[in-house]
Amino acid sequence: MALLTLPEAVCAAARTGGGYGYLAEDGRTASRQSFAELLDDALSIGGGLHDAGLRPGETIAVIVPEARDFLTAFLGAACAGLVPAPLYPPARLDQFEAYLRQTAPAVRVSRAAAVVTTTGLRRILGALQADVSTVRAVLAIERLRGARLQAVAPVKLDDPVFLQFTSGSTSDPKGVVLTHRNLAENVTAIAGPHGLRLTDTDRGISWLPLFHDMGLIGMALTVLYRGCFTDFLSPLAFLKRPATWLRVISRTRATISFAPNFAYDLCVRRVQPRDMADLDLSCWRVAGCGAEPVRAETLAAFAKKFADVGFRAEAFLPSYGMAEHTLAVTFPPLDRAPRVDAVNAEQLSSARRAVPSSTGGAACTELVSCGRPFPGHDVRIAGPSGRSLAERHVGQILLRGPSVFRGYLGREDLSRETLAGGWLHSGDLGYLADGELYVCGRVKDTIIVNGRNYYPHDLEQAASDVEGVRKGRVVAFGTQPGTGRDRIVIVLEPIHGQPAGDLAERVRGRVIEATGVLVDEVVVAPSGTIPKTTSGKLQRVRVRQWYESGVLLRPRGVTSRVRLVGYLVRTQLVYARAHAADMLRGLAGRH
Amino acid sequence: MFGEDCEYLAMTPPDADTVGRDVLTVLRRVCRRPVEPAANSTLAADLGFDSLQTLEFVAELEDRFGIIVPIDQVPRIQTVGEAVNCVRSLLAENVHP
Numbered sequence: 001m002a003l004l005t006l007p008e009a010v011c012a013a014a015r016t017g018g019g020y021g022y023l024a025e026d027g028r029t030a031s032r033q034s035f036a037e038l039l040d041d042a043l044s045i046g047g048g049l050h051d052a053g054l055r056p057g058e059t060i061a062v063i064v065p066e067a068r069d070f071l072t073a074f075l076g077a078a079c080a081g082l083v084p085a086p087l088y089p090p091a092r093l094d095q096f097e098a099y100l101r102q103t104a105p106a107v108r109v110s111r112a113a114a115v116v117t118t119t120g121l122r123r124i125l126g127a128l129q130a131d132v133s134t135v136r137a138v139l140a141i142e143r144l145r146g147a148r149l150q151a152v153a154p155v156k157l158d159d160p161v162f163l164q165f166t167s168g169s170t171s172d173p174k175g176v177v178l179t180h181r182n183l184a185e186n187v188t189a190i191a192g193p194h195g196l197r198l199t200d201t202d203r204g205i206s207w208l209p210l211f212h213d214m215g216l217i218g219m220a221l222t223v224l225y226r227g228c229f230t231d232f233l234s235p236l237a238f239l240k241r242p243a244t245w246l247r248v249i250s251r252t253r254a255t256i257s258f259a260p261n262f263a264y265d266l267c268v269r270r271v272q273p274r275d276m277a278d279l280d281l282s283c284w285r286v287a288g289c290g291a292e293p294v295r296a297e298t299l300a301a302f303a304k305k306f307a308d309v310g311f312r313a314e315a316f317l318p319s320y321g322m323a324e325h326t327l328a329v330t331f332p333p334l335d336r337a338p339r340v341d342a343v344n345a346e347q348l349s350s351a352r353r354a355v356p357s358s359t360g361g362a363a364c365t366e367l368v369s370c371g372r373p374f375p376g377h378d379v380r381i382a383g384p385s386g387r388s389l390a391e392r393h394v395g396q397i398l399l400r401g402p403s404v405f406r407g408y409l410g411r412e413d414l415s416r417e418t419l420a421g422g423w424l425h426s427g428d429l430g431y432l433a434d435g436e437l438y439v440c441g442r443v444k445d446t447i448i449v450n451g452r453n454y455y456p457h458d459l460e461q462a463a464s465d466v467e468g469v470r471k472g473r474v475v476a477f478g479t480q481p482g483t484g485r486d487r488i489v490i491v492l493e494p495i496h497g498q499p500a501g502d503l504a505e506r507v508r509g510r511v512i513e514a515t516g517v518l519v520d521e522v523v524v525a526p527s528g529t530i531p532k533t534t535s536g537k538l539q540r541v542r543v544r545q546w547y548e549s550g551v552l553l554r555p556r557g558v559t560s561r562v563r564l565v566g567y568l569v570r571t572q573l574v575y576a577r578a579h580a581a582d583m584l585r586g587l588a589g590r591h
Numbered sequence: 592m593f594g595e596d597c598e599y600l601a602m603t604p605p606d607a608d609t610v611g612r613d614v615l616t617v618l619r620r621v622c623r624r625p626v627e628p629a630a631n632s633t634l635a636a637d638l639g640f641d642s643l644q645t646l647e648f649v650a651e652l653e654d655r656f657g658i659i660v661p662i663d664q665v666p667r668i669q670t671v672g673e674a675v676n677c678v679r680s681l682l683a684e685n686v687h688p
Contacts, residue, residue, distance in 0.1 A: 236662045
């Protein structure tokens with residue numbers, strides 16, 4: 001099948017019976033948009049963008065919260081030959097200063113010529129024009145519809161199609177440049193015979209944010225390229241009432257829906273018997289699970305709870321993907337219950353080998369297979385030297401093929417490093433068994449909570465703003481006790497001699513204000529605990545090891561302070577361990 | 592949409608103590624651990640709620656009182672007192688449409 005550019009795909013979709021549906025908070029249909037109507041609207045938005053002085057090839061930031069307006073703006077820009085860069089909209093209007101501080105760096109990196117937003121947000125986002133020199137205008141989508149374009153822009157497959165900012169921290173944003181070819185290859189693989197095998201009769205439902213790769217590419221664009229139909233529910237509507245998602249699947253007889261692991265957990269915990277009375281989930285043939293580590297116990301609990309209302313465990317599709325690979329990397333075969341590999345936990349973490357274990361319990365870690373790469377795409381596992389490892393040996397996951405991105409915008413060194421030797425270095429750790437991929441950790445120190453990536457540096461910066469915290473002596477990391485989700489821990493030192501007081505509480509408050517993330521534990525450590533090094537990464541690795549090994553003693557409770565039990569003895573121990581760990585790392589190479 | 596207990600729908604504005612007490616009951620259930628919140632306790636910093644728990648709390652309040660808290664009002668509920676006030680004003684709207 002010939003690959004289509006995004007504007008060509010919108011035109012082709014307009015000739016199908018497909019389209020998008022937009023749901024109200026309670027899950028009822030609020031409006032529908034056939035792809036023919038969407039093309040029409042996109043062409044008038046495209047005309048409006050040209051009227052506003054924007055030229056093909058220029059980038060525009062798209063900051064639009066509502067699905068319908070977002071998709072029309074995004075596709076309108078594409079039809080006009082512009083390169084849209086979707087960015088997170090502000091969650092709260094009363095904290096727009098913090099939002100602007102966080103968003104300006106991404107707009108700057110994107111070199112956007114304009115920001116497209118809504119009339120409501122335009123007043124706030126107007127400041128971006130003053131902050132970012134490339135931005136010539138901040139435009140409201142409601143007033144953008146201009147003289148309809150006569151035709152879509154004649155872009156080429158190897159031109160950039162859009163910028164993804166789902167990778168990278170807010171203070172150091174990385175713009176992933178994807179081409180029309182990347183997008184077409186990946187969505188063709190997702191929809192095709194080794195993917196979802198989508199047909200005209202398939203119907204999707206998604207509550208994933210559209211400025212996130214899984215929501216935008218996985219649902220909206222895959223359905224567009226294939227010419228079928230999907231509904232959109234707002235993320236908040238799902239988070240408020242998870243049962244709404246399942247009710248929509250049941251009512252619309254949806255066949256495809258993707259969500260991160262936490263969403264399935266939320267349904268297990270929050271959906272009440274009264275919500276299940278009229279549910280019939282037998283139509284749901286692909287329940288995709290991705291964007292964060294997939295947990296065997298979550299899938300098992302969900303399948304058990306919803307078996308009575310027609311859910312089949314064979315519908316689960318645990319998958320692996322990343323923004324630098326457009327989206328999807330591996331899928332397991334359709335209609336197969338999740339394949340779970342029970343391995344020896346100790347061997348996995350210390351020897352980096354996945355040794356099958358039949359003991360069960362705490363000594364055993366259960367990992368879920370994410371399947372195989374698509375045709376024309378390769379996955380290999382590399383050791384520290386870069387050489388490929390044998391099956392069941394843990395190393396970095398490297399990827400190759402037509403879905404691999406072109407590079408980070410304006411970051412040649414970083415792009416070269418990430419794409420060294422012709423392979424995309426995912427930063428994730430995993431192993432292969434029987435040719436299937438199991439993901440078991442990260443090389444990078446990203447923290448993933450509820451499907452969103454958080455960067456320690458952003459949390460550390462927020463914590464450092466709090467009075468009484470010693471600058472440069474703040475470390476944030478994620479830790480995974482047992483098989484639970486990442487817990488976020490901040491370890492910090494107070495300014496010398498100052499009693500801790502309510503420091504931990506103030507740090508938690510400041511971090512949630514600045515980043516929206518709730519820190520699970522703040523440890524106020526004695527002076528000299530946190531090693532002084534220029535590498536934040538090394539600092540985090542060491543402190544996390546001490547924390548996990550129990551060297552940093554902590555009482556129970558949500559927020560807690562370190563107890564100074566045997567402080568002297570402990571610091572001796574701490575440095576002895578750190579030294580040993582460094583030596584091991586030196587032997588092991590760059591990991 | 593609503594849970595079984597919607598008796599507040601038909602009532603005149605209930606006295607402040609009743610609403611406050613019922614909000615606390617819901618709060619403790621969502622919290623899943625013993626807490627003694629005050630009116631000015633913040634959900635996030637004092638009670639350790641993440642954004643998911645805040646939304647669960649709001650959904651439970653809707654079921655308990657038979658109200659709908661518009662999603663754009665959710666971010667304004669930062670403290671226990673604000674939750675109580677939000678419920679009170681939505682109940683008042685229901686009674687005097």
